[in-house]
Amino acid sequence: MVLEKLGSSIKETLAKVARAVFVDEKLINELIKEVQKALLQSDVNVKLVFELTNKIKERALKEKLPSGLTKKEQLVNIVHEELVEFLGGKGSKIKVGESQFRIMLVGLFGNGKTTTAGKLAKFFSKRGHKIALVGLDVHRPAAMEQIEQIAKQAKVDVFLDKKEKNALKIWKKVEKDLKKYDVLIIDTAGRDALSKDLVEEIENLNKKIKANENFLVISADVGQAAQTQAQQFHDSCGVTGVVATKMDGTAKGGGALTACAATDAPIKFIGVGEKLDDLEEFDPVRFVGRMLGMGDIEALLEKAKDAISKEDAEDLGKKLLKGDFNLIDLYEQMSAMKKMGPMNKVMEMIPGFSQLKMPKEMLQVQEGKLEKWRHIMNSMTQKELEDPEVIDGKRVERIAKGSGTSVSAIRELIKQYRMSKKLMKKFKGKKGMKGMEQMMKNMPNFK
Secondary structure: OOOHHHHHHHHHHHHHHHHOOOOOHHHHHHHHHHHHHHHHHOOOOHHHHHHHHHHHHHHHHHOOOOOOOOHHHHHHHHHHHHHHHHOOOOOOOOOOOOOOEEEEEEOOOOOOHHHHHHHHHHHHHOOOOOEEEEEOOOOOOOHHHHHHHHHHHHOOEEEOOOOOOOHHHHHHHHHHHOOOOOEEEEEOOOOOOOOHHHHHHHHHHHHHHOOOEEEEEEEOOOHHHHHHHHHHHHHHHOOOEEEEEOOOOOOOOHHHHHHHHHHOOOEEEEEOOOOOOOEEEOOHHHHHHHHOOOOOHHHHHHHHHHHOOHHHHHHHHHHHHHOOOOHHHHHHHHHHHHOOOOHHHHHOOOOOHHHHOOOHHHHOOOHHHHHHHHHHHHOOOHHHHHOHHHOOHHHHHHHHHHHOOOHHHHHHHHHHHHHHHHHHHHHHOOOOHHHHHHHHHHHHHOO
């Protein structure tokens, strides 16, 4: 994930703090240097880096120790709070009222505006709103075809005109047909760079559309050029929020943060994948918590609500907490969690899991592997399914032959089962289990 290196660097630094015998000015200075280094490597603007780290240092040296906290805990808490504040504080959720809500997307070519339009359409339609997409990108070849396809995937209506080359004329033409929709998402044109005619077009559309939100869509890999872009778009239409795309890649991500600072507009959404469901409302507290390995239970529950039924979730919770399950349970757990997205992303949302350093192969269970497991299990006896420890060499050969798979595939499944069982027992004794237990208590309340 984007900022993964930033998160791991700061986690390592905080781990040094936890191991230190004393928290003194020398340790605080070391922490500040590491945080600065991590942020600069993530392409965050130098000025912003020093403003942030100066705040951390000042608080660490001057604040009185709150009751109930150790000096180490206070230092970790200050880093967490200042990173949250740096990324927008408490966050800013969108509330759709009774009157029509309009979102206009602006940004340069290639940053993902049209795809983001589809993701936003899916996001709001899942919340019961009637959505329409409006295609006003009259310059990019095939832009109208793309938004038409995306609207079809999102199962929402779309309004456009493939022959007209004036965006304002298209808006005036379709405006009368848009009154019955709760949310309008307007996709505008981009360029390789901000030009005079593009600025003029955006200004004219902004005056006519009068959007509730003007979102700057900016790629996480854009780098520090984001600051100039953000300021120019802000001057043209008054950017109210940022949608950071490609947050699932290996980009440094500092450019998106810089864009927010330049426009004084918070990140409202982050794109975390290529599918239309891969869009998250940005919550700085939860994001920083996940980045620092503290988990994100709310995001996990949100994914679970969309992916699995109340009964499956409740059953999954009980079996995970039990830490003692058979092969059928393992398959069901992996299948249910797979529906929630890539397993490594799911696991990083659970408090305590990032510290367990689980083997990558355990987290990379693909659909093909689950299908192979199903064939293997169909060739097992009831006893073997319920107590995999009885499976010896002869049984492995029989199962492999019956399922049309290899002996190594059977052994891989058994190994996965033992690793999972061992991991859950290990996790059960950790402090992070309290968070997991709370998550599972909440799961039966799914609507």
